[in-house]
Amino acid sequence: MTDFASTKALFHLPEGVIYLDGNSLGPLPRAAAARVQHRVQEEWGELLITGWNKAGWMAEPGVLGNRIGRLIGAEPGHVVLGDTLSIKVYQALAAALEMRPERRVILSDSGNFPSDLYMAEGLIKALGRGHELRVVAPQEVAGAITDEVAVTLLTEVDYRTGRLHDMAEITRRAQDAGALTIWDLAHSAGALPVDLVGCGADFAVGCTYKYLNGGPGAPAFIYVAPRHATCAAPALSGWLGHAAPFAFEAAYRPGEGIERMRVGTPPVLAMAALEAALDIWEGVDLTDIRAQSIALGEMFIAEVEVRCPMLTLASPRDPSARGSQVSFQFEHGYAAMQALIAQGVIGDFRAPDLMRFGFAPLYIDTEDVKEAARRLAHVMQNRLWGDPVYQARATVT
Structure with missing residues (x-):
């Protein structure tokens, strides 16, 4: 059994704050600051450029990729780290479309994160081959998979409501129809068990700054199934995806397997923070994470529905049909969330009217949930959200 009291002690949490926004940005692992400082002073400072070899910087995207792969049910050697999630979506989508040249439909859903849809729109425009982005309601995805579909592009957990897609079933339906699948695991990795191998997924992408606690701007990852590893064409033919970067050849040759999905220079300082965060996961069982996050979410729902009608x-x-977050609708949701944050409970808001709360058992416990519900009730029952100071919109909501 995972000792969640021990894992909570591994995070820095400001005094008096209950943090229910790990589904947007995970908190700081206590070991991260020292790890980054070591990389800055002892590695960059003392080793200078020799750190690429002596400190293993160049190999780290694959090393960390394997550690993430263990958390998402991937085969060793088929996950690599680097760049941003949008870049990884673009790479996976471009490769999938190239593998299905006779088909023109990208199927997604209206609960997908907008950036994924933006990347699809941009790629369609760049290709100029008449592709179509077909967006349906989340519950209609399975029925919309036809022989026109080249690839499904879906986020497993809806960023707004937490609704959970059935990865295994949708993957089966897509592949039976001759389509490929791309799964965005931004709200899955570190939040619930994922079994890419068992589901037969073709591609997967994800970020590391939410439930994996890698820090703001932490690099993304991409998974390519072994059966596609040598034929997936990297649309972004970056220097570090070359078969021999330091041969400095004039023409591009894709690297072997997942290495071809590398693009730019690894974010060395950011990887140090992520490395410290991933150390915490060495003693964590994801089935325990899932069971506890459901328990916490159920407790919060029960408390809120009694206190805040x-x-x-x-x-x-149904808790089995959602990820590790709970969302409530309220007409003045933005202002109410700002008032709640002022009371020391941090969640976030998604337009037009959703108040979101994430439940990460690594650092959230039952007492936190009860106290968060009590403070939320104080905000709602006293209409604190009506104060004009809470209604001025900030850039990040």
Whole structure:
């Protein structure tokens, strides 16, 4: 059994703050600052450019990729780290379309994160081959998979409501129809068990700054199934995806396997923070994470529905049908969330009216949940959200 009291002690959490926004940005692992400082002073400072070899900087995207791969049910050697999630979506989507040249439809859903859809729109425009981005309601995805579809592009957990797609079933349906699958694991990796191998997924991408606690701007990752590793064409033919970067050849040759999905220079300082965060996962069982996050979410829903009848549950009622977050609808949700943050409970808001709360058992416990519900009730029952100071919109919501 995972000792969640021990894992909580491994994070820096400001005094008096209950942090329910790890689904947007994970908190600071206590070991991260020292790890980054070591990389800056002892590696960059003392080794200078020799750190690429002596400190293993160049190999680290694959090393960390394997550590993430263990958390998402991937085969060793088929996950690599680097760049941003949008870049990885673009790479996976371009490769999938190249593998299905006779088909023109990219199937996604209206609950997908907008950036994924933006990348699809941009790629379609760049290719100029008449591809179509077909967006349906989340519950209609399975029925919309036809022989026109080249690839499904789906985020497993809906960023707004936490609704959870059935990865195994949708992957089966897509592949039976001759389509490929891309799974965005931004709200899955570190939040619930993922079995890419068992589901037969073709491609997967994800970020490391949410449940994996890699820090703001932490690099993304990409998975390519072994059966596609030598034929997936990297649309972004970056220097570090070359078969021999330091041969400095004039023409591009893709690297072997997942290495071809590398693009730019590894973010060496950011990887140090992520490395410290991933150390915490060495003693964690994801089935325990899932069970505890469900328990915490159920407790929060029960408390809020008793104390705050003006809030409407927007997440699936069935905990097995949602990820590790709970969302409530409220007309003045933005202002209410700002008032709640002022009371020391940090969640976030998604337009037009959703208040989101994430439940990461690594650092959230039952007492946190009870106290968060109490403070939320104080905000709602006293209409603190009506104060104009909470209604001025900030850039990040």
